[in-house]
Amino acid sequence: MSTLPDCQTLSLRQYGAILHLTLDRPESRNAMSLDMVREMSTVFDQIAADCTIRAIILRGAGGHFCAGGDIRDMAAARSQKPGAGKDPFRDLNRAFGRLIQQVNEAPQVVIAVLEGAVMGGGFGLACVSDLAIAAENARFAMPETSLGIIPAQIAPFVVERIGLTQARRLALLGLKIDGAEAQRLGIVHQVVENESALAAATDAAIDQLIRCAPQATAATKALLHQAGTVPMSDLLDEAAQQFAETVRGEEGAEGTLAFMQKRPPAWAAKNDT
Template sequence: MTSLPDCDTLALDQQGTALHLTLNRPDARNAMSLAMVREMAAVFEAIADDAAIRCVVLRGAGGHFCAGGDIRDMAAARSQQASGGADPFRDLNRAFGRLIETVNTASQVVIAVLEGAVMGGGFGLACVSDLALARDTAKFAMPETSLGIIPAQIAPFVVERIGLTQARRLALLGLKVNGHEACRLGLVHSVLDSDDALTSALDDAIASLIRCAPQATAATKALLHRVGHEPMPSLLDDAAQQFADAVRGEEGAEGTMAFMQKRPPAWAKTDDTP
């Protein structure tokens, strides 16, 4: 089992194959400080090659997911002078961008459980989740322009998630939308009307994930990320080779055998599987 880093701003709880990562600054509505960015990056780095962790569940403590960036960190950066090619504002902003990239390309399935404020950087994290489940009371916004700044690191991921037309509307007007509108836009996949329903939806998602082969899931996620970034013929050529390797591989053999024997494959077995 991977040794997880000690964290002051995150609460970590591994339950079977799922790592529950909770943003844990409830007094600040889980605003994303530089310390939180660094700790989250360290967690994803630690589990990068851990096949025992199949998914990461992101959520926030105290009824909010994340209210955006930490104003105190921005104030501290303002007091520093840019020198020798270093710029405290740029470096602070880019550190979060690197985290978003890391979460986006993680081999694990990332599930975002979205409640309360989902703003700024929290909005960006939602956009790089593989599955987003939201309470109907959640509030989503890109408020940066109303504060005189720009959504520099999250904007490209918002465009990838919901398209340029809707990203323009939300970013340029600083609009706030509820869970149902977020679902209509394609930002989230499901909207639940109670905490119990949200928990049930999360449990169902993890149960579905466990039925899928871990290596095949990771390879599929990586393949999907390549679409639109390289020529289609070469992408399909490489995908065909990956398919052949998968069929001949351990998971392919086990999946085929399990299907023929009408039993769950080895990766889908849990403590209560007969």
């Protein structure tokens, strides 16, 4: 089990195999500062190989998920001069891109619990979650073009999530949409009416995911990420090899035995969430 780092901008709580990661800057609607990016990146680095953590619950403190990037970091970067291969704006932006890629490729199941502002970088995080549950009060937007900048790091992930046609509409017009529209577009999977319903939906998702074998889940997620990027024949050859290995592996043996004995498999023990 990983030792979780001490964080100033995040709240971390682990219950059994579930890590709750809360963006904890409510005074700024959890705007993503460079410190927050660094702390989140450290967390995802540390848990990348930790098979005892099976899911990460991402949410924001104070009724908002994330209002986007921190304007103060932008102002600080403006006061620095580029030089010697360094550009403060580029480096600031690219640091978030590396984080969102980490979240996207994490072997664990990532569940985004979304309320209030889901803007900019927060919108990007929602788009790399494996499951997104939104409250009715959630509002989603890519407002960058209305601020004279571009959604440089999140745009490719938004296209992957909802397709080029809808990504164009949202990004080029800087539209703000509600949870129902976000669900229609495929940004979120479920919209619920209030805080208690959010908690119930999250608990239900956790109950479901612990029925699935952790190594098989991680391997399946990696396989899904390769679809469309690896030639189909090569991908199916590799998938067949992995299938054979999982059938012969501990999880495959336990799953088969549990099915025959009409009992839950060992990995499906109830978690304290």
